[in-house]
Amino acid sequence: MALPSAATTLRQSLQDPKAFITAPGVYDGMSARLALAAGFEALYMTGAGTAASVHGQADLAICTLNDMRANAEMLANLSPRTPLIADADTGYGGPIMVARTTEQYARSGVAAFHIEDQVQTKRCGHLSGKQLVDTATYVSRIRAAVQARQRIGSDIVVIARTDALQSLGYEESIARLRAAREAGADVGFLEGISSREMAKKVIDDFAGWPLVLNMVEHGSTPSISSQEAQELGFRIIIFPFATIGPALTAMRDGLEKLKRDGLPGLDKELTPQMLFRVCGLDESLKVDAAAGGVAFEGGVDLGEK
Ligand SMILES: C[C@](O)(C(=O)O)[C@H](CC(=O)O)C(=O)O
Secondary structure (H helix, E strand, O other): OOOOOOOHHHHHHOOOOOEEEEEEEOOOHHHHHHHHHHOOOOOEOOOHHHHHHOOOOOOOOOOHHHHHHHHHHHHHOOOOOEEEEOOOOOOOOOOOHHHHHHHHHHOOOOEEEEEOOOOOOOOOOOOOOOOOOOOHHHHHHHHHHHHHHHHHOOOOOOOOOEEEEEHHHHHHHHHHHHHHOOOOOEEEEEEOOOOOHHHHHHHHOOOOOEEEEEOOOOOOOOOOOOHHHHHHHOOOEEEOOHHHHHHHHHHHHHHHHHHHHOOOOOOOOOHHHHHHHHOOHHHHHHHHHOOOOOOOOOOOOOOOO
């Protein structure tokens, strides 16, 4: 019997009120490999991290559907049974494009994705000056996603995000999320929750509807741990900068050291083999041997120097 897809697994766990999903942000293959090795049972593809790592650009609507789909497909398929929750920004156009986004994400193995109510020229939710589309346009995005997933018979989970808090306030944001829920969204996402009181209130206001907490440290939201988010009643927590944050500072420090000393001076454990083992070296060698390949019979480890 075929195993359930990651989307089906995620959808089922959302039906169990005791299940809680912690998804560290990943942005490239190595960060995803490390998150899987650390034992996380779900991953989050950060759009900000994708823009930064794929294009060296800020989170300003620079990534296209093709950029995002390609990254999501690679990430989702490193461990196809592990749900990948992926950023889908505004859905990349009107209802027709949102439907294409939904279909392409579903066929790429993505388990869940979020669509928001910013204008196409969006920005990171933790920057000021965000502009919004009206509620009818937002709801048509959500409806397009829900109808597309139903048309192709996919369990992909549709997460409705609103960025309305910053300019329109709490009540209007809640009204937008209610409208998205009525349009069939599976999960709600109030971007930029600005206090613990607000976190508690949104849980009360949507009792029974799963909500995601976006934990961007040093952004608009106070630091709330995974345990605390679960106690508050959230069902999913994402940490968009969990890997790109440490990567940035470690790379910067390493480069400063190289510039200063003329040698990277890496930790002893950091051999080429170690790097490749993080990225599936041993599994690849098994695939080769199982098919009768002989190229790697002797392994790839160098002798003692
Ligand atoms: C969640 C988010 O969409 C992301 O791209 O990871 C960003 C995170 C960030 O840039 O702070 C967002 O919150 O808009």
